[in-house]
Amino acid sequence: xxxxxxxxxxxxxxxxxxxxLGRSLGVDIIPFKTCxxxxxxxxxxxxxxxxxxxxKYSTVSDVLEEIRAKLKESPAPDFIxxxxxxxxxxxxxxxxxISGIKEITPIPVAVITNGSLLWMPEVRRAVxxxxxxxxxxxxxxxxxxxxxxxxxxxxxxEKMLKGLKLFxxxxxxxxxxxxxxxxxVNDSESEVLxxxxxxxxxRPDRIQxxxxxxxxxxxxxxxxxxxxxxxxxxxxGAEVISGYRKSHTTHKKVSKGSEVLAIIGRHPxxxxxxxxxxxxxxxxxEKYLAELLREKSIIAKDVEGRIFYSMNVFKDT
Numbered sequence: 565x566x567x568x569x570x571x572x573x574x575x576x577x578x579x580x581x582x583x584x585l586g587r588s589l590g591v592d593i594i595p596f597k598t599c600x601x602x603x604x605x606x607x608x609x610x611x612x613x614x615x616x617x618x619x620k621y622s623t624v625s626d627v628l629e630e631i632r633a634k635l636k637e638s639p640a641p642d643f644i645x646x647x648x649x650x651x652x653x654x655x656x657x658x659x660x661x662i663s664g665i666k667e668i669t670p671i672p673v674a675v676i677t678n679g680s681l682l683w684m685p686e687v688r689r690a691v692x693x694x695x696x697x698x699x700x701x702x703x704x705x706x707x708x709x710x711x712x713x714x715x716x717x718x719x720x721x722e723k724m725l726k727g728l729k730l731f732x733x734x735x736x737x738x739x740x741x742x743x744x745x746x747x748x749v750n751d752s753e754s755e756v757l758x759x760x761x762x763x764x765x766x767r768p769d770r771i772q773x774x775x776x777x778x779x780x781x782x783x784x785x786x787x788x789x790x791x792x793x794x795x796x797x798x799x800x801g802a803e804v805i806s807g808y809r810k811s812h813t814t815h816k817k818v819s820k821g822s823e824v825l826a827i828i829g830r831h832p833x834x835x836x837x838x839x840x841x842x843x844x845x846x847x848x849x850e851k852y853l854a855e856l857l858r859e860k861s862i863i864a865k866d867v868e869g870r871i872f873y874s875m876n877v878f879k880d881t
Contacts, residue, residue: 575627576634577648577826579641581837583805584698584740584772585674589634589641590827592648593622593661599651600680602714603702604782605746607832607874608649616681616718618656628664640671643696647676654681659690666693674698680719682727688734696738699728701766704758708750728766741768743802745775745793747786753799760800771802778832778872824852825875828862832874 579587595613598621602611631644644665646652652675655661665673672695679699681687691697703709706721715724732739743759745751750759763771773796776787788796790804797804824838838849853873856862862873 572822573630573634573826575622576630577823579638579842580827580833582643582645583777585645585696586642588643588645588647588674589631589671590648591627591631591644591646591661591665593627593646593655593658594648594650594652595621596649598649598654599678600654600716600719601651601678603678603744604712604714604749605744605776605780605785607778607780611714613650614716615654616716618654618681618684618687620656622655624657624660624664627661628668631665632668635669635671640669642671643674644669644671645674645676646694647674651678651680653677653687653691659693662691662693672696678713679728679731680713680715680724682731683723684727688727688731692735692737694737696740697731697735698740698742699731700742700744701725701728701759701762702744702750704755704762708755708758712744712746712750725762732765732767738770739766739768740770740772741766742772742774742805743800745773745788745796747775747788749785751788751792751796753796756796756799763800771797771800772805773797773800773802774805778874824849825856825861828856828873828875832865832872834870834872838873 575592577590577592579589582588597608597611598613598615599611600614600616602614646658646661652658662673673693674696675691675694676698677691679701682699702712703721709715709721709724741763773793775793776785793804823842827833827838835846835849835853838844838853839846853862857864862875865872865874
């Protein structure tokens with residue numbers, strides 16, 4: 565049975581198909597749902613440990629050893645991406661992990677962050693070694709910030725915004741700013757214009773509009789229709805994130821059921837996501853998913869006509 569397989573990797577998963585980064589090898593250095601936000605749209609569910617306390621949640625050498633091993637056994641991904649189960653900048657040694665990766669491989673390093681801690685000088689320094697940093701800005705004022713991101717009490721809207729501006733002044737790499745829009749919440753033209761005004765000082769290299777594509781923490785959250793999303797993106801001079809950016813590299817079509825479970829545990833996926841990320845056939849992906857469903861290790865959810873698979877967190881309760 566799949567769940568009885570020994571998990572080879574604790575900190576890495578994938579590669580997974582990313583709509584922004586191609587085939588992305590995920591590096592997950594934070595315990596599940598340890599985050600400074602509790603965003604209503606989060607695909608991983610409600611935040612269970614809302615915190616701004618930075619700690620050494622995982623050992624740097626252990627994380628780097630797993631990356632070395634994975635890169636030896638699989639073709640190179642397009643990016644190595646620090647993301648996953650929580651806010652990666654909460655790891656107090658994220659800077660050492662980034663520099664360690666750069667010593668191992670020339671593959672570019674990305675950090676997907678909510679950007680909430682960039683007001684801390686030590687956080688800005690720590691992530692400065694990454695090739696691309698992808699922070700978020702979903703609100704144009706403090707009221708919407710509270711409504712959609714539900715931040716830790718120690719993060720004021722003005723503080724978060726100041727951090728993004730300071731990071732832009734200091735950081736020499738690429739900043740791809742994501743704006744996540746939710747239907748009926750922050751998708752009005754007036755809200756988008758507020759965000760667009762703030763971006764003038766942040767000056768990201770790319771502005772990327774996104775919306776719901778997977779099951780969200782708040783069941784009432786709905787996607788902004790694509791035509792509407794495109795119209796709003798034009799207002800802000802942004803691009804729309806839509807569709808998986810396929811890699812041009814050739815990959816071995818091999819995988820294990822445990823790899824499927826590792827991806828789903830951190831990143832709700834469709835069967836197409838599994839196929840593309842692990843480069844396996846539809847039949848093999850379907851076989852693994854069926855077995856995981858029988859074991860009740862995962863659950864299936866319908867999101868506007870598409871089926872996504874996520875970890876069954878209630879299996880052992």
